[in-house]
Amino acid sequence: MAEPLIRIEGVCKRFGDFAAVDNVDLAIEEGEFFALLGPSGCGKTTLLRMLAGLEVPTEGRILIDGKDMEGIPPNKRPVNMVFQSYAVFPHMTVEQNVGYGLRIDGVAKDERAQRVQEALGLVKLDGFEKRKPDQLSGGQRQRVALARALVKRPRVLLLDEPLSALDAKLREAMRSELAIIQDKVGVTFVMVTHDQDEALAMACRCGVMNKGVLQQVATPSDLYEYPANRFVADFIGSVNLFEGKLVIDETSQALIEADGARVWVDHGVTGATGGTVWAALRPEKIELSHREEGGHRPPVAAGTPEGANMLAGTVRHYSYLGSETVYEIEAAGGRMIKVLRSNVRRYEDRGFDYDQPVWLSWSPQSPAVLLS
Amino acid sequence: MSTEQPWSRAKGPFAAVFTAPALWLLFFFLVPLAIIWAYSFGTTQGLTDIDINGTFSNYVRIADPVYIEVFVKSLWYAALTTFLCLVVGFPVALAITFSSDRQKVWLLLLIMLPFWTNLLVRTYALMAVLRTEGFVNDMLGWVGLGPWPLLHNNFAVVFGLVYVNLPFLVLPLYSALDRLDRSLLEASLDLGAGHIRTIFEVVVPLALPGILSGLLITFIPALGSYLTPDLLGGPDSQMIANVIERQFKRANDWPFGSALSFILMYLTFFAIAAQGLVAKRRKGLEQ
Numbered sequence A: 001m002a003e004p005l006i007r008i009e010g011v012c013k014r015f016g017d018f019a020a021v022d023n024v025d026l027a028i029e030e031g032e033f034f035a036l037l038g039p040s041g042c043g044k045t046t047l048l049r050m051l052a053g054l055e056v057p058t059e060g061r062i063l064i065d066g067k068d069m070e071g072i073p074p075n076k077r078p079v080n081m082v083f084q085s086y087a088v089f090p091h092m093t094v095e096q097n098v099g100y101g102l103r104i105d106g107v108a109k110d111e112r113a114q115r116v117q118e119a120l121g122l123v124k125l126d127g128f129e130k131r132k133p134d135q136l137s138g139g140q141r142q143r144v145a146l147a148r149a150l151v152k153r154p155r156v157l158l159l160d161e162p163l164s165a166l167d168a169k170l171r172e173a174m175r176s177e178l179a180i181i182q183d184k185v186g187v188t189f190v191m192v193t194h195d196q197d198e199a200l201a202m203a204c205r206c207g208v209m210n211k212g213v214l215q216q217v218a219t220p221s222d223l224y225e226y227p228a229n230r231f232v233a234d235f236i237g238s239v240n241l242f243e244g245k246l247v248i249d250e251t252s253q254a255l256i257e258a259d260g261a262r263v264w265v266d267h268g269v270t271g272a273t274g275g276t277v278w279a280a281l282r283p284e285k286i287e288l289s290h291r292e293e294g295g296h297r298p299p300v301a302a303g304t305p306e307g308a309n310m311l312a313g314t315v316r317h318y319s320y321l322g323s324e325t326v327y328e329i330e331a332a333g334g335r336m337i338k339v340l341r342s343n344v345r346r347y348e349d350r351g352f353d354y355d356q357p358v359w360l361s362w363s364p365q366s367p368a369v370l371l372s
Numbered sequence B: 001m002s003t004e005q006p007w008s009r010a011k012g013p014f015a016a017v018f019t020a021p022a023l024w025l026l027f028f029f030l031v032p033l034a035i036i037w038a039y040s041f042g043t044t045q046g047l048t049d050i051d052i053n054g055t056f057s058n059y060v061r062i063a064d065p066v067y068i069e070v071f072v073k074s075l076w077y078a079a080l081t082t083f084l085c086l087v088v089g090f091p092v093a094l095a096i097t098f099s100s101d102r103q104k105v106w107l108l109l110l111i112m113l114p115f116w117t118n119l120l121v122r123t124y125a126l127m128a129v130l131r132t133e134g135f136v137n138d139m140l141g142w143v144g145l146g147p148w149p150l151l152h153n154n155f156a157v158v159f160g161l162v163y164v165n166l167p168f169l170v171l172p173l174y175s176a177l178d179r180l181d182r183s184l185l186e187a188s189l190d191l192g193a194g195h196i197r198t199i200f201e202v203v204v205p206l207a208l209p210g211i212l213s214g215l216l217i218t219f220i221p222a223l224g225s226y227l228t229p230d231l232l233g234g235p236d237s238q239m240i241a242n243v244i245e246r247q248f249k250r251a252n253d254w255p256f257g258s259a260l261s262f263i264l265m266y267l268t269f270f271a272i273a274a275q276g277l278v279a280k281r282r283k284g285l286e287q
C-alpha cells in the first residue's frame, strides 16, 4: 500500500504530568475526510495542533507526505487550519484575509487576486470582498477562515470543531457544503468534533478518542455496528449493555449469561479470556411485542438456547419524537432497556403505553460482544 | 441597553461619594491652577507682589529664541525618550506576554519594582553607575577602555529618562498585547508568516491603540521631567521644567514661570488631542 499522507506514530503530548494525547498511532490517506471524534477535553484539538505544528509532541513523530515534521514550524508545513474561533483578522477586509497567506508567500498580485476570487466563489462569498469581519455573521466569518486556508492549496486542511459555533439550521447546511467543498478541491480534510452525528455524516473514516487515547478508527458504519469497546459503543449512538460471562464460545455461536438475561450471538468471540464481557445491543435492534397472560411468545431464530435473546418487561416511559418513539422498558431485576421504534404507520392502534407488559426480543446477529 | 437607572440619578449616594473628591479637586487643583493662570497675565512688583494687569508680555517673552530652544529641546528629548522606550519596551512587553503565568507575575513585579523606590534615590543610584569612577567606567577600564564621560551631559539625561519612563510604556504595552487573541497569531503562523512578520502584520496593527496610548503616557511625563535633567544633565541639558523652576525660585519671576507652565500644559493637551484624533480616525476607518 502507498505511504499514507499523514502518519502519526506513538505520539504523546503531556502538559506537566497530564497526558492530553497518549500514544496515538494513526494513518490518514490522501483525499480522505477524516474525523477525530471524542468528548470535550479528550485531546482532539491538541492532536490537531500538533499536526499544524502549533504544539510539539512530547514523544513520537508525525510524518506528512513521508516527511518527518519534527522541528518544522507551522509556517513551513503543507497544512492549513480552520480555527475553532475562526481567527479571522479583524483589521483586514475579507479579501485581505483570504489573500494574506498568498501575500506572505509572495504570490504575484494578479494571480493572488484571481485565486482569492476563486476561493471566495468556492465558499459562496462573492461580493463580500471589501467587508470587515465585524460586518459578517458567524457563518460568513467561518467561510472566510475556510477560504483563507484553502486558497493556499494545502495538502491537508485541519478543521477544529468547524460547525460548533453555528446555529442548528446552518450547521446542517454546512455539513453537506463542507463535504461538497472537500469533494471539489480534493484536499485531505482532518476534522475535529465532539458531535457524533457530524462525524458520522461527514467523514469517510473516524477516529474516536477518549482521555487522550485513540479508541478505534473505522468507517462510520463500522464504528456503529462493530464498536471496539464500551466507550465507543456508548459514545456513538445509544446502547444497552449486558455485562456477563461467556458460557458458550464456539466458532459459530456464543452465549453470554448476564444478570437476568441471556444473550446469544451467531458467531464466536475472538480474544475472550474468560473474564467479564459485554453484549452491546442498539435500541433500534430490539423488537417490542405485547405480552399477555397465556399469550404467545414472539418467535426467535432457530437454535436459540432456552430463554435467550428475549426478556419480559414493562413500559416505564416513552418519548415520542415524531419519526420514532423511544421506550424505556424495565426488565426483570430492574434493568432498564432502551428500545427505539420507527413510527412507520399513522395512528397505530396497538401502540405501547405506560405500565404495559411487553416482550423484548432480538436476533442473534444484533448484539456486539465487547471485551472491554 | 440596561434599563437600570444611571448611577448619577441616585442623588444621595452620588453626593456622598463624589462631594469630597470634587471639593479636593476644586481647592487643591483647580483654584491653584486658576491662580497660576491669572499670574501668567501679570508683572512682578517688588519682591513679593504680583500685579495682575492682563498683560501678554510673559507669553511674548516665550517667543524669545532662548526659550523656544528649550521647548524644542524638551519636545525632542521627550520624543527620543519615548521612541527608545518603545524600542526597548516592546520586546520586553512581548516577552512578558508570552511567558508562563508564573513567570509573568515575577516579570511584572520586576517592571514595577522601581515605582516603589523614590525617584531621587534611583537617580542618585544611576549617577553612581554612570559617573567617571562609576560601575560602567570601572568595567570599561578592565577591558582597557574609557573612562567615558557618561554623566552630566545630554546622553545621561536621555539615558535617565528612558530608565525612569520605561515602566510607563511597558505596562500599557503589555496590557495591549496580552489582550490579543492568540489564535490570530497562530493563524498568521499557520498561513505561512514567520514570527517577525506576524508581529508587524498582526500584532502591531491590532495593538496599535494600546501602543499609542502607551506612547502618550510615556511622552507626557518625559516632557515635564525636572529631576532627571537637573541631576544627570550638564549645563546645556535644561528642559522646560528646569527653566520653570528657576523662574519661581532664583529669578523670582512668578508671572513668567506661570506663562511657561501654561504653555507646557497646552503642549500636553495638544499631544492628548492628537492621540485622541488618531484613535478616532482609526475607529472611523474600521467601520
Ligand SMILES: Nc1ncnc2c1ncn2[C@@H]1O[C@H](COP(=O)(O)OP(=O)(O)O)[C@@H](O)[C@H]1O
Pocket: A015, A020, A038, A039, A040, A041, A042, A043, A044, A045, A046, A047
Ligand atoms: N496548553 C495547555 N496547557 C495545559 N493543559 C492543556 C493545554 N492545552 C490543552 N490542555 C489540556 O489538555 C486536554 C485536552 O485538551 P484539548 O485537546 O483542547 O481537548 P478537546 O479539543 O478534545 O476538547 C484538556 O484537559 C486541556 O485542559
Ligand SMILES: [Mg+2]
Pocket: A041, A044, A045, A046, A161
Ligand atoms: Mg477542542
